[in-house]
Amino acid sequence: MPAANSRPAIRNRQHIAITGLTTLTALLFGLPVLLGLIGIILPASGYFPALGQTGFSNDAARHFLATPGLGLASWLSLKTGLLASAVSLGGCFVILMAFSGSRMMVWLRRLLGPLVAIPHSTIAVGLVFLLAPSGWLMRLVSPALTGLDQPPTWGLVPDPYGFALILGLVAKELPFLLLLSLSASASMPLSRLLAIGAGLGYGRFASWVFLVLPLIYRQIRLPIIAVLVFSLSVVDMALLLAPSLPPPLAILVLNGFHDADLAARLPASFGAIWQIGLVLAALLLWWIGERLVGAAVRFCRWRGWRGQSADPWLGFLSLFAILPMLIGVMGLVAALLWSFAKGWFFPAALPASASWLHWQDVTSYLPLVINSGLLAISAAFLALGVVFLWLYHGQDLIRRNRLLQAAIYLPLLVPQISFLFGLQIGLSWAGIDGRWPALIYIHMIFILPYIWLVLAPAFAQMDWRHDHVASSLGLSPFRRFLRVHLPLLAMPIGAALFIGFAVSIALYLPTVFVGGGRIATITVEAVSLAANGSRGPAGVAAMLQLLIPLVCYGVIWLFLKYRFGRFANMQGGGLT
16 A cells, blocks of 8 residues: 555656656756847847848848848858768768777877867868868878969969868867767677678678668767767858958858947847758758668669678778878878977978077967866866756656757757857846856867767666665765766766867857856967968967867776776777
């Protein structure tokens, strides 16, 4: 009887927990995006009290649609976003097929952490140093291959077709997707699936395409969509790598928001809505592409294609898949050389001499580095705490509820340029724009989805029998967390903190808008210096921007290795 009476109470507590979790998720992620969209829609409709406009009109839409080069800017954003996302995903899958189970994959796994840590703007700065008309690549091949003793009038960056931007996006997003794919494949019976494929007469390529990749894609689909949305509306990389006549749509909108004439913000607000429409069009095209690829795979399987003839090409394709990451690393080396260069004249492959000239003022960057570090640490730990709360009390609910999953990714699924200005207006009205709490909160909501991606699979793979044994021995929930859960999840927690830290360091547009120019970070400074052509100082800023997450990676890895390393074989994921 008591047991029977307790069931309604248990169900009530579960209902309360579910309701609270749903409300918390909506408030954390939905509210800032909703407020930001309202702050965009009203000015786009003509309502902007700051200019004395309290009525509604279509003037903003009319002025924006009359912007010269709008069609080309929209096409440039659509083309670069779709191609960068497709190439990143394809390269990721090719690397998985070619190197899975090999020693090469072991080395790639070790390099993924540092590669993911590299901020987008650092990659962009490096590519500018590498691919510019007087960049390192042209110096390496001149005059032997080009016959040039002066920099050419043309360059690989910025190019009118956006290929440099695509290359930069692929170099940054491919390691991220590969990390997620490896995490997803860890929970699958990969060896058994490949053995089944071999037993059916499939080659390695066909076994992956028919049996494995659809399962991986299903698990990482939301992050892929987030990558697509980001690629369509990226700002920091586009400022350095994309053409300027016309620029991508996000830059066109950003220029309107930064115009000294406040009236220009009304057409820019409609441009932010136009950006959302462009993203929706891209998502529709991506959905059509999914259906076409799925139909092609089913047709090949129906025709009995075994794919053995494609296996010899995997090694060749993998070289092209790895190439963007190698080019990104070469760009970082070029930025490092420029930061120490003195008297580096074209076409010399290396500087004539080294100098600490650009590093003498490194102390002037110290406040920027401190701001970036404090912001990243605060946001990462807050996001980690929220994710732990969800995983302990609502993991199954979130896994079953696609709406809640979408809510977690909402800040990544809506273009940043489309709601951050509106959010800035709301924060300014509340008197908290440019304040640390507001900026930390915004960074947290962008960080949290990545921390969830790392920790959720680790929680799902954890052997809860250890917890049951500890509970039977009388340990309280808090002591079970310290004695059982924390050691078992130490490596995934470290990986989550590191990724959250790296994402925060890389955030450019949220810092510019929400920070209101009052809180400067090393990322904002690096982009500004590179955009102004200050090569030496930009190289120093880029190296500092890269150094912060790498130092964080090393500290976390060493601590966890020596403190919890004996539990590594029991953990669901980690920094390596």
